């Protein structure tokens with residue numbers, strides 16, 4: 001699967017309170033959550049989203065709360081993947097579990113600039129930056145996690161394994 | 165002269181840290197290695213009014229007949245409760261109906277509810293040696309009892325509720341050895357803020373944090389819960405203390421003693437060991453907008469504040485209320501601010517009432533609330549306006565955490581919070597007593 005789009009770039013320690021503020025957690029409605037995604041971090045997020053659908057960020061992306069509403073609101077907004085130097089543990093789990101592609105690559109995250117058009121090839125594990133022709137290899141994910149991703153998320157994976 | 169052989173490390177060294185031992189015990193193994201992914205059984209699965217509605221949706225998709233064990237699923241409506249608006253009422257209703265439908269034993273309705281991470285240990289639901297997951301990031305709090313507990317998402321909670329199992333990556337361990345005497349007014353909060361200041365908000369990313377050393381044995385259980393609680397603020401997966409006499413005394417009235425006490429092997433592998441001298445640590449404040457921005461409170465001058473919050477799963481326990489009462493007794497809080505005190509559970513509330521603390525708080529001009537997360541996450545009961553500033557005993561000072569994105573939260577322990585309430589600006593107890 002190849003994901004190709006332009007990049008919105010953010011900094012280090014993007015926490016779950018700015019991804020989706022707690023004042024909106026009185027609902028589990030995905031559309032509504034998505035409409036407030038990144039509201040406190042970047043007022044122009046929705047505007048940028050029209051032509052940029054990959055997020056590239058610094059270290060510890062998604063730190064803070066365990067709210068699955070964070071990756072859900074990102075996914076529902078239409079963001080296709082998040083690349084970061086590193087991810088906070090619970091956010092990373094949640095993203096894998098709901099099927100939002102998350103890629104930890106320090107090299108790629110530091111090189112890629114806001115607005116760059118990039119191509120992520122998840123099967124061969126390569127990120128290409130079309131601005132600079134930079135090529136970045138992604139460390140392969142553990143087998144188990146690849147299986148979860150292939151099933152389309154943790155719930156599907158469990159359902160598949162129960163039905164086997 | 166013959167040299168001692170160098171001790172073999174790596175795969176030949178089967179010594180384990182406590183986190184490894186607990187995980188190994190829960191997947192029928194003697195040994196698990198760091199970085200390995202295992203499918204382990206869990207002892208408790210927790211959820212709240214924010215995370216459960218999504219977990220319930222996902223649970224239904226699995227198509228399981230019921231939960232894996234009706235006594236091991238715990239549900240606590242504590243975030244937006246008593247229901248702050250119609251939407252949160254709907255969320256709570258969903259969880260209440262699910263609890264009824266699946267006959268969940270440990271569903272805590274408003275009236276017996278407390279903030280989940282104060283409530284579960286108090287009720288004896290989490291015990292040494294357990295492996296616990298909760299759809300709430302501060303589930304790591306229970307590590308104070310010599311167990312491994314960690315926050316997960318709603319989908320994880322759904323799978324764990326249905327199957328009693330979950331995937332875990334076995335973490336590496338970082339050890340913190342605290343020595344030296346504690347300074348006056350210094351509690352677990354100051355130690356943990358100092359520690360996060362030292363290692364940063366991702367200083368223990370994906371790691372198990374082990375808190376040990378002679379100073380730790382002098383800490384109260386309440387202070388230990390505070391420290392384990394904030395392991396996640398350094399990115400940690402677990403924040404574990406080993407069981408000692410204080411732990412056993414705490415558990416005496418809460419369990420039948422049927423639990424397994426584990427400790428790290430003497431030659432366990434640690435990724436890093438930090439030696440921290442507590443006599444260097446004064447009352448701490450973490451300034452906006454990261455918990456790692458810790459400074460000595462006495463070095464923060466002239467920061468005027470609009471609100472003080474004493475409560476939360478971090479510092480809403482007896483020790484915290486006692487310190488606040490000691491400082492506020494016979495004084496008035498500053499006219500220019502609001503002080504909100506939230507005992508974390510009904511039992512703590514009642515005990516504070518019996519001890520006369522609640523009267524002290526009310527006479528000094530504080531508001532005392534029923535247990536709730538409330539302002540900690542900017543939910544209700546003390547949301548900040550744009551430009552306002554709070555000193556709070558909670559655990560996060562991210563942008564917008566307590567309300568308006570232009571408001572600010574300064575994190576502290578109960579002593580600085582109470583002193584600041586009197587002074588109207590960030591202050592240490594010595595300035596107001």
Ligand code: SF4
Pocket residue numbers: 243279280281300302476477478536537540541558559
């Ligand atoms: S008190 Fe605050 S940090 Fe603790 S569970 Fe509630 S919202 Fe989360």
